[in-house]
Amino acid sequence: MVAGGVPARVDLKSAGADFWKRYHAYRALRHEESRPNDPLRPADIEEMRLKRDSPFDIEYRYEIATDGVLLSWFSGSTSKPGTAGHESNKHLFWSDIYVRPDHRRQGIASTWLPLLLELMDAHGCSVVGIGTEEVSGHAFLRWLGAEPKLSGAENRLKLADVNWGMVQRWIDEGSQRSPQTRLEVYDGHLPEAMWADFAPQLSSLLNTIPFENLDIGEIVVTPDHMRDWYARLDLGDERQHTVLTREPDGVISAITDTTWAPHRASIIEQRFTGVRPDARGRGLGKWIKATMLAHLHELYPDAKWVATENAGSNAPMLAINKKLGYKEYRASTEYQIGRDDLAARVKGLPARKS
Ligand SMILES: CC(C)(COP(=O)(O)OP(=O)(O)OC[C@H]1O[C@@H](n2cnc3c(N)ncnc32)[C@H](O)[C@@H]1OP(=O)(O)O)[C@@H](O)C(=O)NCCC(=O)NCCS
Missing domain, CATH: 3.40.630.30 (Gcn5-related N-acetyltransferase (GNAT))
Structure with missing residues (x-):
């Protein structure tokens, strides 16, 4: 002993x-x-x-x-x-x-x-x-x-170094390249009436994340998970922001979400970003991430960093993040x-x- x-x-x-x-x-x-x-x-x-x-x-x-x-x-x-x-x-x-x-x-x-x-x-x-x-x-x-x-690694973006001209270009190009696609921005909890439709679409996107050789099961998000997640966020006054794109048939083609809290006002957490495999290559990833960044910059002008976790093998996500200026902060395995x-x-x- x-x-x-x-x-x-x-x-x-x-x-x-x-x-x-x-x-x-x-x-x-x-x-x-x-x-x-x-x-x-x-x-x-x-x-x-x-x-x-x-x-x-x-x-x-x-x-x-x-x-x-x-x-x-x-x-x-x-x-x-x-x-x-x-x-x-x-x-x-x-x-x-x-x-x-x-x-x-x-x-x-x-x-x-x-x-x-x-x-x-x-x-x-x-x-x-x-x-x-x-x-x-x-x-x-x-x-x-x-x-x-x-x-993988936690990567961080210093907001003072962001090229806001490029961010605006990504936003403009997003809507130009996909004129039929609608962009939606949500601050705080998604309305409960959306959960039943949103949860399975989020789940299917989450299951496209590359996990290399990690043995993991299916990721399933249900409205019950969303209720629990929001209750947990509320304990620390964590504010979630969601940007998504929707195709004319109602299908969500891309999602990105972030959180910010008063007790860590200098750091925004960039959580999941995913684009449906059949909607990739149209600049939706850049569109939603740039929209989110510009939105948060306005909401939280005192924030200094955006922090995010990425798998080392996630080339498309890393490519977008690198262009924005993210740099490795802490490697993890x-x-x-x-x-x-x-x-x-x-x-x-x-x-x-x-
Ligand atoms: C990882 C951690 C929990 C190990 O705790 P610990 O009580 O020092 O580990 P043990 O004494 O039981 O080590 C068992 C064996 O692991 C290996 N080992 C552990 N730490 C090591 C180190 N820093 N360098 C080289 N070998 C190490 C050794 O072979 C050791 O046996 P030995 O001392 O007889 O050579 C501790 O270093 C820690 O808290 N690290 C930070 C937290 C962390 O990374 N946790 C997640 C991983 S478990």
Whole structure:
């Protein structure tokens, strides 16, 4: 067992002030390691988010703490039976492990592995996915025997450097090249009357994202997911903006969405952008992204950056982003390992430590 600390499951709903104190200290330390120049989400918003159960996933959180200090954090999740998309996602477990920098290389992360295996077996999961942006994370995951499956990066656009003339050109060309296509801009939640039509069209676009070799199930967004997502956004006063194009037959041919929040006023998050495969090559991607950018520049004149995540292999998206001026900020990799390979590593643990 780890000197001075025992793994303990955390019940976020009943956790007391002592837990939250050490949790926020851990969060600040982790933030300092990965994004020291970014605003940290306020404690009250973080607590509200964590206390809110996901209707779609079974979630686990554990800590190792000693003398009021959280030394290590372990979280895991898997799809809830009966939810949309469960059948193609039920074999997957997703996990995250963190050890305080001053307690690394003492075998603490390894002590989570038997628990990880137990949880995977409890839910019949055959593959676990763990992502990292840190050198230490890569080293640990390679030692574990996990394989890199998806490489990507957070890319950032400095708004002060944007060529607004080019942005306006992209907007003009968009409507000129597709005169029958209608552009729609939504600030805040999409009207509920739209959800039933929008959700399956968004799902089909999301399923065109390249995930390289990552084992993932179908992405299914339903109106229930949208309701939950909006409730979650509202907790932190996050404002979503959506720009889409619609063809004369009503089909949505392209979607892009962003979020902004007062507690991170300097950074706009550029989330998904997708163009239907049968509508590609008409400049719709440039049209919606440029429209969004010009719109947000007007709404949030004090924002400094737009941040977005992209797969390294997503050539069309990266090409548009590069032209706009996005530059790589933090590279990341998703690893996966099969249940039996993990079990073999777990079996080796006591011998390794004796
Ligand atoms: C990744 C992380 C959880 C590892 O925690 P840890 O307690 O130091 O890991 P362990 O001591 O159990 O390491 C097990 C083995 O992994 C390998 N390893 C771990 N960190 C390593 C590093 N920085 N360099 C080289 N090898 C490393 C070693 O083979 C190690 O065994 P050894 O020390 O006997 O040689 C920790 O470094 C961390 O919190 N990193 C940032 C968060 C992160 O990236 N998390 C996601 C990935 S899990």
